[in-house]
Amino acid sequence: MLEVQNAKKYFGGVKAVDDVSLTVKRGSITGLIGANGAGKTTLFNVISGFCSLDGGKIFYQGESIGNLPPYVIAGKGIVRTFQTPKGFPKMTVMENMLVFVKDKNSGIWPAISARKKIAQREQEYVLKAREILNHIGMENKENSWVSELSAGELKLLEFVRPLMAEPQVFLLDEPAAGINPANLCGLIDLIQGLSRRGYTFLIVDHNLKFIMSICDFIYVMADGRLICSGVPEEVAHDERVIESYIGKKGTGEEACFPA
Numbered sequence: 001m002l003e004v005q006n007a008k009k010y011f012g013g014v015k016a017v018d019d020v021s022l023t024v025k026r027g028s029i030t031g032l033i034g035a036n037g038a039g040k041t042t043l044f045n046v047i048s049g050f051c052s053l054d055g056g057k058i059f060y061q062g063e064s065i066g067n068l069p070p071y072v073i074a075g076k077g078i079v080r081t082f083q084t085p086k087g088f089p090k091m092t093v094m095e096n097m098l099v100f101v102k103d104k105n106s107g108i109w110p111a112i113s114a115r116k117k118i119a120q121r122e123q124e125y126v127l128k129a130r131e132i133l134n135h136i137g138m139e140n141k142e143n144s145w146v147s148e149l150s151a152g153e154l155k156l157l158e159f160v161r162p163l164m165a166e167p168q169v170f171l172l173d174e175p176a177a178g179i180n181p182a183n184l185c186g187l188i189d190l191i192q193g194l195s196r197r198g199y200t201f202l203i204v205d206h207n208l209k210f211i212m213s214i215c216d217f218i219y220v221m222a223d224g225r226l227i228c229s230g231v232p233e234e235v236a237h238d239e240r241v242i243e244s245y246i247g248k249k250g251t252g253e254e255a256c257f258p259a
């Protein structure tokens with residue numbers, strides 16, 4: 001569904017993404033891990049159009065999307081979240097959800113000629129937004145100002161807002177960071193439920209327990225390059241991963257992968 005072929009992105013002498021190729025299958029939950037500065041966010045940026053590619057190609061459903069502007073890529077059904085979410089702080093949670101509605105029938109003329117139908121559709125969107133908020137335990141926050149949300153709530157809102165636009169692929173940049181365990185369970189539930197319905201996820205996160213428990217397949221980056229890929233059990237036991245990402249093997253400094 002999403003295919004990155006030999007992608008390159010350099011910042012002067014820094015090879016942030018250096019000849020990376022990967023495939024994300026439809027309906028999969030694919031993880032991308034690596035130490036700080038490995039190039040994960042830069043790879044997200046080139047896939048979503050926020051950064052130009054210096055080399056290589058990106059295909060979505062067989063169509064080349066490399067170097068298209070972000071709004072065109074989003075319009076094709078690929079949405080991304082950011083490490084530091086902002087939302088629209090002077091709007092309510094519900095208003096923030098409704099901003100993402102993609103209604104082809106909106107416009108001045110339908111607003112004049114079909115007001116009843118539009119009011120009915122608006123009501124449907126509100127119900128859908130409520131259902132999504134309910135899933136992440138934020139049903140009582142729909143009238144709160146976004147500026148009043150905690151960092152964790154803002155993070156969850158950042159993740160669920162694009163659902164209103166019915167995208168096909170989610171690029172999630174550190175969705176688990178700063179989220180309390182109860183809300184994290186809701187988030188995991190939501191991602192797994194969406195994946196079962198055919199939605200596709202590429203997820204970057206430093207929370208290995210979260211990544212290992214939720215992903216079908218994992219890619220590991222170090223210094224701009226892919227060093228390993230496989231199902232969670234394979235990646236957890238790969239010596240290159242243990243040495244370059246988790247800690248020096250045999251020194252007692254290894255950080256543990258979750259069982």
Ligand SMILES: Nc1ncnc2c1ncn2[C@@H]1O[C@H](COP(=O)(O)OP(=O)(O)OP(=O)(O)O)[C@@H](O)[C@H]1O
Nearest residue numbers: 011014015016034035036037038039040041042043
């Ligand atoms: N706009 C930029 N200008 C210059 N260098 C950049 C830019 N963006 C990223 N880099 C560099 O590219 C490399 C990869 O950074 P990137 O943010 O993609 O890593 P990351 O794996 O997402 O790290 P983290 O886990 O800390 O978010 C780093 O050396 C970083 O300093």
